[in-house]
Amino acid sequence: MVQEPKRPLSGLAIAGLVCGILAWLIFPFSLLNPLPMVVLGLAGIVLSIIALGDVNKGVKRGKGAAIAGIVIASLSLVWLAFFYLVLSPQIAQVFSQIEGSLR
Numbered sequence: 713m714v715q716e717p718k719r720p721l722s723g724l725a726i727a728g729l730v731c732g733i734l735a736w737l738i739f740p741f742s743l744l745n746p747l748p749m750v751v752l753g754l755a756g757i758v759l760s761i762i763a764l765g766d767v768n769k770g771v772k773r774g775k776g777a778a779i780a781g782i783v784i785a786s787l788s789l790v791w792l793a794f795f796y797l798v799l800s801p802q803i804a805q806v807f808s809q810i811e812g813s814l815r
Contacts, residue, residue, distance in 0.1 A: 722767060725774035728760030728781030735788040742792060749792055756785030 735752035742749035760781030767775045 719771065719773045722763040722772040722774035722778065724759045724766065725763035725772075725777040725781060728756045728758075728763055728785065729777045730781075731756030731759060732781045732783075732785030732788060735785055736791075739788065739791065739795075743795075746792055746796065749788060753785045753789040753792070756781050757789075760785065 731752045735749050735756055738749055738752070760778045763772070763774060764778040764782070766772045767778055
């Protein structure tokens with residue numbers, strides 16, 4: 713019985729997953745400058761999609777890492793958009809009411 717050599721693990725899948733995790737973890741620091749989170753999130757999505765193509769062709773393995781990278785990076789971007797579009801105006805309104813009540 714001859715064993716088939718293992719396919720290599722996709723480095724792109726791992727890189728996409730790491731970018732997605734980093735994008736999620738730097739959210740508190742992205743409140744002042746969201747650009748790093750956006751760049752990491754987009755990089756995670758792109759790298760993971762490319763890796764998923766390689767995995768589906770049978771060239772490499774790492775389908776779970778690629779899917780997790782897409783999901784986590786996408787969720788980080790959705791959370792950032794939600795924060796800036798929905799929560800930020802509400803927080804600004806609360807602060808202006810507090811400032812008005814202090815006068």
